[in-house]
Amino acid sequence: MRVADQSIDEGIFQPIFGLRGWLVGTHVHTRRLAIMTLEGKVREVISEFQLFSTKEDNNIQAPSPQEFSRFIDHTLLKPEATDRDILALCIDAVQHHFKTVCVNSSWISTCVQFLSDISQLSPGKHRDPAPTPPVPIAVVGFPLGAGLTESKAGEARLAIEQGAKEIDMVMHVGRLRGGHYEYVFDDIKAVYDTCGQVPLKVILETSLLTRDEIIAACYICKEVGVAFVKTSTGFAGGGAKVEDVALMKAVVGEGIEVKASGSIRTYEDAVKMWKAGATRIGASASVAIVRTKI
Numbered sequence: 381m382r383v384a385d386q387s388i389d390e391g392i393f394q395p396i397f398g399l400r401g402w403l404v405g406t407h408v409h410t411r412r413l414a415i416m417t418l419e420g421k422v423r424e425v426i427s428e429f430q431l432f433s434t435k436e437d438n439n440i441q442a443p444s445p446q447e448f449s450r451f452i453d454h455t456l457l458k459p460e461a462t463d464r465d466i467l468a469l470c471i472d473a474v475q476h477h478f479k480t481v482c483v484n485s486s487w488i489s490t491c492v493q494f495l496s497d498i499s500q501l502s503p504g505k506h507r508d509p510a511p512t513p514p515v516p517i518a519v520v521g522f523p524l525g526a527g528l529t530e531s532k533a534g535e536a537r538l539a540i541e542q543g544a545k546e547i548d549m550v551m552h553v554g555r556l557r558g559g560h561y562e563y564v565f566d567d568i569k570a571v572y573d574t575c576g577q578v579p580l581k582v583i584l585e586t587s588l589l590t591r592d593e594i595i596a597a598c599y600i601c602k603e604v605g606v607a608f609v610k611t612s613t614g615f616a617g618g619g620a621k622v623e624d625v626a627l628m629k630a631v632v633g634e635g636i637e638v639k640a641s642g643s644i645r646t647y648e649d650a651v652k653m654w655k656a657g658a659t660r661i662g663a664s665a666s667v668a669i670v671r672t673k674i
Contacts (some may be wrong), residue, residue, distance in 0.1 A: 445672040450620030470494040473514040491516035492543035517546035523615035579607035582653030587618025598631035619643025628655030647672035
């Protein structure tokens with residue numbers, strides 16, 4: 381190439397290179413603005429709920445023990461659980477008409493088979509219409525939530541392929557507590573996008589969070605558009621509290637539901653959570669709850 385041609389070519393491409401640099405710079409600026417906007421919104425919401433206090437509404441009618449079955453995720457997440465334990469979980473769920481069985485993702489295909497077999501063997505006689513059979517749901521990133529986003533999304537995808545009808549993911553608690561709100565948003569959004577039409581619940585692990593951090597987590601979940609925010613894994617030394625459930629419901633509003641889980645062992649516990657705003661209960665003591673005599 382002659383020198384004159386080279387200078388002409390450089391003259392042609394220089395605006396293109398300049399445009400590319402401008403676009404890259406604009407993208408970086410937009411990204412920073414989005415992060416600043418999310419952080420700013422989180423701070424605003426935290427400020428908005430500083431004066432929020434829990435007020436028990438005695439006008440709220442809780443379901444009866446038997447009616448609660450439709451709102452219970454019958455749960456078994458112990459690492460030592462065997463296939464016999466999973467079978468017993470599924471039998472209980474079918475007999476008592478629980479909403480779901482909640483298990484670690486490796487048990488999903490087993491639950492699908494057990495639930496199908498049990499329902500066929502003992503259809504029973506039900507009122508018209510018959511109760512909806514329980515479905516399996518999987519926890520993801522359980523119990524710490526500190527794994528790679530890609531691993532959470534991958535686990536969710538595989539669980540859904542094997543039959544999970546809902547996903548309960550654990551939020552990255554450390555990232556939230558460190559103020560990395562954009563990371564937390566992206567982490568949840570990746571699993572949310574993977575789930576598609578499958579409802580996603582986000583476990584906040586409220587016993588490890590301050591009041592302001594609970595507000596921040598709920599706001600981020602609301603921005604993503606998840607189906608539920610959930611209190612606890614039950615593995616972090618604490619469980620659901622009435623004041624936390626009420627605060628969570630106040631922040632997410634009517635479009636998102638609240639699941640209370642952890643340390644809910646009696647019908648009275650379940651009623652308190654219901655009146656605070658929870659519409660789903662995660663429990664391993666589910667049978668005792670629905671058999672309560674009142």
